[in-house]
Amino acid sequence: MQIDLAVKDISKTFDDFMAVDNVSFEVADGSFFSILGPSGCGKTTLLRMIAGLTEPTAGTIEIRGKSMLGIPPNKRPVNLIFQHLALFPMMNVGENIAFGLKRRGDSKAVINEKVATILERVDLIGFGDKKVDQLSGGQKQRVAIARCLVLEPAVLLLDEPLGALDLKLREQMKVELKKLQAKVGTTFVYITHDQSEALVMSDHVAVMNQGVFEQIDTPQNLYNSPDTPFVAQFVGDNNTWSGRIRQCDQKTAEIETTDGRVFRTQIRQQLQPGDEVDLFLRPEAMLIQPDAGLANLNRFEVIVKDLLFDGANSRLLAHPLDADTELLIALPQTHQYDYIQKNDKIEIGWDEQSGICFLRKENQD
Amino acid sequence: MLKGQKRWGLFFFLAPVVLWLFVMIVLPHIDLLIMSFRIENDEGQQIWSLKNYLNFFEEPIYWLTFARTAIYSILVTFLTFVIALPVAFYITKVVKPKYQGFLLVLLLLPFWVSELVRVYGWMILLRESGVINHFLLKAGLLKQPIEMLYRDSTMILGLVYTSMLFMVVPIISVLDSLDNSLIEAAYDLGANMWTILFKIIIPHATPGIVSGSIVVFMLTLGNYLTPNLMGGKNSLWFTEQIYNQFIASFNWNQGSAFGFLLLVLSSIVVWLGLKLTRQNLKKVVQ
Numbered sequence: 001m002q003i004d005l006a007v008k009d010i011s012k013t014f015d016d017f018m019a020v021d022n023v024s025f026e027v028a029d030g031s032f033f034s035i036l037g038p039s040g041c042g043k044t045t046l047l048r049m050i051a052g053l054t055e056p057t058a059g060t061i062e063i064r065g066k067s068m069l070g071i072p073p074n075k076r077p078v079n080l081i082f083q084h085l086a087l088f089p090m091m092n093v094g095e096n097i098a099f100g101l102k103r104r105g106d107s108k109a110v111i112n113e114k115v116a117t118i119l120e121r122v123d124l125i126g127f128g129d130k131k132v133d134q135l136s137g138g139q140k141q142r143v144a145i146a147r148c149l150v151l152e153p154a155v156l157l158l159d160e161p162l163g164a165l166d167l168k169l170r171e172q173m174k175v176e177l178k179k180l181q182a183k184v185g186t187t188f189v190y191i192t193h194d195q196s197e198a199l200v201m202s203d204h205v206a207v208m209n210q211g212v213f214e215q216i217d218t219p220q221n222l223y224n225s226p227d228t229p230f231v232a233q234f235v236g237d238n239n240t241w242s243g244r245i246r247q248c249d250q251k252t253a254e255i256e257t258t259d260g261r262v263f264r265t266q267i268r269q270q271l272q273p274g275d276e277v278d279l280f281l282r283p284e285a286m287l288i289q290p291d292a293g294l295a296n297l298n299r300f301e302v303i304v305k306d307l308l309f310d311g312a313n314s315r316l317l318a319h320p321l322d323a324d325t326e327l328l329i330a331l332p333q334t335h336q337y338d339y340i341q342k343n344d345k346i347e348i349g350w351d352e353q354s355g356i357c358f359l360r361k362e363n364q365d
Numbered sequence: 366m367l368k369g370q371k372r373w374g375l376f377f378f379l380a381p382v383v384l385w386l387f388v389m390i391v392l393p394h395i396d397l398l399i400m401s402f403r404i405e406n407d408e409g410q411q412i413w414s415l416k417n418y419l420n421f422f423e424e425p426i427y428w429l430t431f432a433r434t435a436i437y438s439i440l441v442t443f444l445t446f447v448i449a450l451p452v453a454f455y456i457t458k459v460v461k462p463k464y465q466g467f468l469l470v471l472l473l474l475p476f477w478v479s480e481l482v483r484v485y486g487w488m489i490l491l492r493e494s495g496v497i498n499h500f501l502l503k504a505g506l507l508k509q510p511i512e513m514l515y516r517d518s519t520m521i522l523g524l525v526y527t528s529m530l531f532m533v534v535p536i537i538s539v540l541d542s543l544d545n546s547l548i549e550a551a552y553d554l555g556a557n558m559w560t561i562l563f564k565i566i567i568p569h570a571t572p573g574i575v576s577g578s579i580v581v582f583m584l585t586l587g588n589y590l591t592p593n594l595m596g597g598k599n600s601l602w603f604t605e606q607i608y609n610q611f612i613a614s615f616n617w618n619q620g621s622a623f624g625f626l627l628l629v630l631s632s633i634v635v636w637l638g639l640k641l642t643r644q645n646l647k648k649v650v651q
Contacts, residue, residue: 053549074555086550090568099564103555151554 002029002064004187005050005078005155010059012045019045021211022059027155027189027204032181034198035191037208038234043191044083046208047157050189051080064154074103079148080157084164085140087132093119093143094128100151118150122180137165141173149184158190162197174200195235199223207231225268229278229358238280239327242360245275252352255279259323263298265355276360281350283315284330288337290349297349302327304344316340318348401621417622427606427623434603435630437517438585441524442578448525449532449577454566456533457540458548469537476530484594487523488514491595520596524585531584532577539573540566575644579635586631603627 005027012020019042027033035043048054050061052073061068068076079100088096094115101111119125122142127135135143141161148156162170162177178201181188192198198205199219206216207230215227226232233240243257253267255277265279290297302318305326316329329348331337340346404414421427456468475483490496491513498510513519543566551561567574592602607627610620639646 051553053553073549073553074557078553080550080553082546082550084544084546086544086546088547088551088565090565099551099556100554103557103560147554 003027004029004064005033005189006062006065007046007050008060008062010046010049010056010061012042012049012054013057018211020049020056023208023211023213024059025206025213025216027187030185030187031203032178032188032190032201034202034205035189035208036195036198036205036235037191037193039193041208042211043193043208044159047080047159047189047191050155051078051157052076053080077154078157079151079153080159081144081148081161083159083161085144085161087140087144087147089132091132092128093124093130093132093135096132096143097128097147097150099147104151114150118146121149121184122146138169138173141165145177145180149186153186155187155189158188160192160194162192162194170197177201199235207234209234226280226356229280232280232356232358237283237328238356239283239286241279241281241325243277243279245271245273245277247273253277253357255357259320259325261300261320261323263355264296264352265298265357266353267357269357269359271357271359278358278360280356280358281354282330283328285350285354286327286329287349287351288316288329288331288340289347294349296352298352298355299347299349301345302329302348304340304342304346306342307331307340318346321345397621397624400618401625403618405618417619418626420619421622421626430601430606431603431626431630433601434586434627435634437521437524438582439634441521441528441585442582444521444525445528445532445581446574446578449529449536450567450570450574452529453533453536453540457537457543458545472530472533480527480590483527484523484591487519487526487595491519514595515597515599517596517599520592520600520602523591523595524588527588527591528581528584531580532574535573535577535580536570537573539570543569571642572644572648575638575642578638582634582638583631586627 003026007026008024010020010023011018021042023046025033035046037043045054049056050068052068052071056069063077073080088099091099097115097118098111101114106114115128119127122145124139124142124146127139127143132140132143144161145156162173165173174197181201190198190201199222202219204216205219205222207214207222209230215222215231217227222231222235226235232238241255241257241259241261241263243255243263246254246256246262248254248267248271251266252264253271255263255265257263257279263279271277287294287297290299301321303321304316304318306317308315308317308331312333314331314333316331318327318329319325320327327348331340401417402413402415403411404416406412421431452472456465456472460468488495492498493510493512493514495513497513498507501507502510547565547569548561551565556564587604589602589604589608592600593605596602603623604627607620607623610616610623614620
């Protein structure tokens, strides 16, 4: 597979603040790559360095095998879709899309044809003469994408372009963007702080925190087997216990939590008895009133504090009988659990394969 | 009842403005307009006539000065714009925000002293025995001092200097509202510096540029002090013709006619400018 974008050991320092710290990754031709991180983690700086709008302090960027260092943004085969789209209000839709083609010196006939083709591709036939402020949010979005795609860039960079849209439209655009990417086959590098955007659309996701990549993986792996506590907490919801290893072998450990419970869980890290650990558990890993015949379950009783109804994403807010740790438990909307009321006592069980266990941060290094 | 009160309130607050406009601007202008159509006949009586306006067209020195003033005013406006745009761009987009205020104060500072003092400052620098000549002689670049005052170029320099602020401030305010990402997006899409300037920055800044230009053009056209002091007798600025008619020749009728011609000229040029840039006065004045 051809590598479209290769970033090696790139760093960016502002005065004494390290915005991007020694980041390396590769993006294959035609794939959808997301960089997911909280705001201020350096993801925008990273994207701007790829676009050429910010000079890296150290490291190299290669696009289709050619080094991009010292090449100004107007000469790079990448285009950036800005957070607020940056459509030119002084031009109509057609002129906006033709802007890059004109700069390249294409003939008028070629420009008109390309603009018409790309408008068709983003389902905006006949919008060429409209003014930018006559468009809806979703239409502006598509114009911004068309304006970049018409130049056939090697890599299309997207800086949280869905951030300004309302929820319904965002959900819709997520799917549309993914479909569009599959259709045109351009390599997308997408940055966002919204995990659902990253998980839904991407082939690969890099989770970024404080200037470094914590993990680069497929969305499934990020969710199911996070490499670091940060990834476990940032991607999806989690219940957290702190505890100490009582005994362990290569694959499983017995953990005594601070609230006095003992759990058995799988481990993927070399641990010693006595190690301080954090244990993460997805809300959907907890089974409500599990069948008595199921083996390998950690079982305990909880009191339901509240029912958080949110359609398919409904949860139970509960706490263990003798502790006040708050737990989120997925509540499938299959009418099977309709009998559960506030202040009910129910049994909870989770499989030892679904626990995610990490050595406590302070004890590392 | 309430409506009546409202109307009364409006009248109360508008009255000083209306009164001021009427007494100080409209009335004198009506008087001048009447005067411009009257001449003194041989018996010393005032009679109606178009003679004052005919004089203007028959005497080349008048209309040549007039045309010269108009063309130079347009040139000064253009030069002021060419200098002011990069200055405004630098202040709004290049320097760190904390220095913006400081730079604006630096721009304003010269305007705390009167125009007269500023012009004399230039004269001290530029005259034959002035500071610049002194240093050029010392440095051996000149064999003998040259007179830099009383040239058209010097006069234009003075006029541009005087007008700078009135161009920079409106351009700064429009550039402030220009989203940086528009510039970056254009750069990213393959535009070079000049395309960004002509396709993004200037179109966005047009309202500010036009309002600055109107102010600068009017101020320059009606300027008396700077052309007179820095251009000297050669300046041939139309305001001097008006001054001469009123004060030297004591021909108020002729002077009023000239004054009205200047008013018509500035109105036409401003109207043309608005038409050419497809702006309307309402938008520009905002």
